[in-house]
Amino acid sequence: MEDKMYIVTLSGNDLRELSELIDKHGFPYNEKLRQAKFDSKSLNELKKALNDYPDIEIIAEKEFEPMQRDDEIKGSVTDMVNKTNRFNSKPEMDFDDDIFFEKYFNTEEIESALTFYSLKHPDITEKIKLPEKTHNGRTSNLIRIGKKGFIDVYFISGVHAREWHPPDALIYFVRKICSAFKNEKDVFIGQNTFTYEQIKSIIDKLNIYVFPLVNPDGREFSQKNDINKNWRKNRRFISENIYGVDINRNYDFLWDYEKYFSSKNTDLSNMQKFNASENYIGPYPASEPETRNVISLIINTRIKYFADVHSFDNNKNLILYSWSHSGSQSDYPEMNFKNSKYWGQYGDVYYSEYVDRKDYDLRKRLAKNMAVAATKANSSVRKYQAQTSNDMYLISGGSRDYMESRNLINQDYTSIHSFFIEASGDSFFPPLRKREIIIKDIVSALFELCVQIVSTEQMKDQT
Numbered sequence: 001m002e003d004k005m006y007i008v009t010l011s012g013n014d015l016r017e018l019s020e021l022i023d024k025h026g027f028p029y030n031e032k033l034r035q036a037k038f039d040s041k042s043l044n045e046l047k048k049a050l051n052d053y054p055d056i057e058i059i060a061e062k063e064f065e066p067m068q069r070d071d072e073i074k075g076s077v078t079d080m081v082n083k084t085n086r087f088n089s090k091p092e093m094d095f096d097d098d099i100f101f102e103k104y105f106n107t108e109e110i111e112s113a114l115t116f117y118s119l120k121h122p123d124i125t126e127k128i129k130l131p132e133k134t135h136n137g138r139t140s141n142l143i144r145i146g147k148k149g150f151i152d153v154y155f156i157s158g159v160h161a162r163e164w165h166p167p168d169a170l171i172y173f174v175r176k177i178c179s180a181f182k183n184e185k186d187v188f189i190g191q192n193t194f195t196y197e198q199i200k201s202i203i204d205k206l207n208i209y210v211f212p213l214v215n216p217d218g219r220e221f222s223q224k225n226d227i228n229k230n231w232r233k234n235r236r237f238i239s240e241n242i243y244g245v246d247i248n249r250n251y252d253f254l255w256d257y258e259k260y261f262s263s264k265n266t267d268l269s270n271m272q273k274f275n276a277s278e279n280y281i282g283p284y285p286a287s288e289p290e291t292r293n294v295i296s297l298i299i300n301t302r303i304k305y306f307a308d309v310h311s312f313d314n315n316k317n318l319i320l321y322s323w324s325h326s327g328s329q330s331d332y333p334e335m336n337f338k339n340s341k342y343w344g345q346y347g348d349v350y351y352s353e354y355v356d357r358k359d360y361d362l363r364k365r366l367a368k369n370m371a372v373a374a375t376k377a378n379s380s381v382r383k384y385q386a387q388t389s390n391d392m393y394l395i396s397g398g399s400r401d402y403m404e405s406r407n408l409i410n411q412d413y414t415s416i417h418s419f420f421i422e423a424s425g426d427s428f429f430p431p432l433r434k435r436e437i438i439i440k441d442i443v444s445a446l447f448e449l450c451v452q453i454v455s456t457e458q459m460k461d462q463t
C-alpha cells in the first residue's frame with residue numbers, strides 16, 4: 001500500500017527561518033504558497049524540527065488526493081459544481097486555497113460569499129443591494145471594497161450563464177485583497193506578487209465595486225444538468241420553449257444595430273433580433289433587470305474604470321479595450337457615433353470611431369499590463385493578448401462600449417476607461433485544476449489593473 005501524502009501549510013513571517021528549516025532537512029517546499037507535500041514519515045520529521053522554530057507553525061494539514069479533481073470531469077460536468085453552500089458559515093471561518101478550488105460555486109454560494117466577506121471585513125467592505133429583481137425573482141447584491149477612496153472602480157462577471165469560472169474568480173479577488181489587507185501581507189497569485197504596500201494604497205485610494213454574478217437565473221439553469229449547461233442568456237420568458245435575452249447585447253449603445261451597421265460585407269451574426277437566438281438583443285434597450293442592475297451603480301457613483309470578465313470555449317485569452325462597433329482613430333473628431341452622417345456605415349473599412357488620443361493610449365497601456373500579469377500568473381503557458389474589441393468581432397449593445405460612451409452622451413458622467421476580459425479554458429467548464437489556473441490569471445489581471453490605476457491617478461495628482 002502506498003503511503004498517504006499530506007499537504008501542509010506553514011505560518012511564519014520570517015522567510016529566512018523558513019528557508020533554513022527547509023534547507024536543513026531537505027523538505028520539499030513552495031516558498032510562495034508556504035505549502036508542501038509530505039509523506040507521513042517526513043511530516044513527523046517536520047513536526048519534530050519545528051521545536052527549534054517556535055515562530056513557525058503548521059496552520060493547515062490535509063490529506064492529498066492526487067487524482068480527485070480531474071476524475072470528476074469524467075462524469076457529468078455538473079458534478080463539478082458544489083452541492084452545498086460553503087459560504088454559509090460564520091465569518092470567523094476561512095478557507096485555504098485547497099477548499100476554495102475544490103469545485104465550482106453554485107448560485108447561492110456566490111450570493112452568500114458577498115455576505116460572508118462583508119461580515120468578515122466590515123471595516124473595508126459593504127454589501128450593496130441592487131434595485132431590480134431578476135425574472136425568477138432573485139435579488140442581486142454587490143460588494144464594495146475600500147476605505148471610501150476617491151476613485152470608483154467597477155468589476156462585473158457572470159453575465160453569460162455558462163461561463164462558470166469568472167464569478168468564482170471575482171469572489172477569489174474579494175477574498176485575496178481583503179485578507180492581504182487585514183493580515184498586512186504580500187499576496188501571491190500564481191507567479192505574481194503584489195506587495196502589502198500596493199494592497200494598502202489600493203484599499204486607501206480606490207472604491208472597488210464587485211458584482212460577481214449579474215445573471216443568477218441563467219447560472220442556476222446552466223448548472224442544473226448537462227442538457228442545460230450551454231445556456232448563455234438570462235431567463236426572460238418569451239413564449240413556450242423560448243427564453244432569454246443576451247444581456248451583453250441589451251445595453252443602450254447602438255442597440256438597434258440594423259440602423260447603424262452597413263449590411264454589405266459586414267458579419268452581424270453576433271447580434272440578433274430573432275428571439276430564439278443566443279444573441280437575442282431583447283425587445284428594447286435595457287429591457288432586462290440584469291442590465292439595469294449593472295447600470296444602476298453608475299448613476300450614483302463616479303465610476304472611472306470598468307472591467308467585465310467573460311470566457312470562451314476555446315483557448316483564446318484576450319484583454320479588450322476600445323470600441324466593438326468599429327476600429328478607433330484620434331484624428332477626426334467628427335467621425336463619431338453621435339454623427340448621423342455615418343449611421344448605416346459601421347463595419348465599412350473607412351469608418352473608425354474617434355477616441356481622444358490620451359485616453360486611447362492609457363487604455364492600451366493598461367490592457368497590455370493586465371495581459372502581461374495574467375500571462376505571468378501561469379508561467380506563460382497560457383498567453384493573454386491585449387487588442388481592440390473590434391478585432392474580436394463586431395457588436396453593439398455591449399457593456400464595455402456602453403460604459404465608455406456614457407460621458408460622450410451626457411457630460412454629467414465621468415469618462416470611463418472600460419475593459420473586457422476573455423479568460424478561457426478548452427470549454428466553458430474547464431476541469432477543476434484548470435479552473436484554478438484561470439481564476440489566478442483573471443485575479444492577477446484585476447490586481448494589476450488596480451495597481452496601475454493607483455499609479456496613473458497619482459501621476460495625475462502631480463501634474
Ligand SMILES: [Zn+2]
Binds near residue numbers: 159160163310311
Ligand atoms: Zn461572455
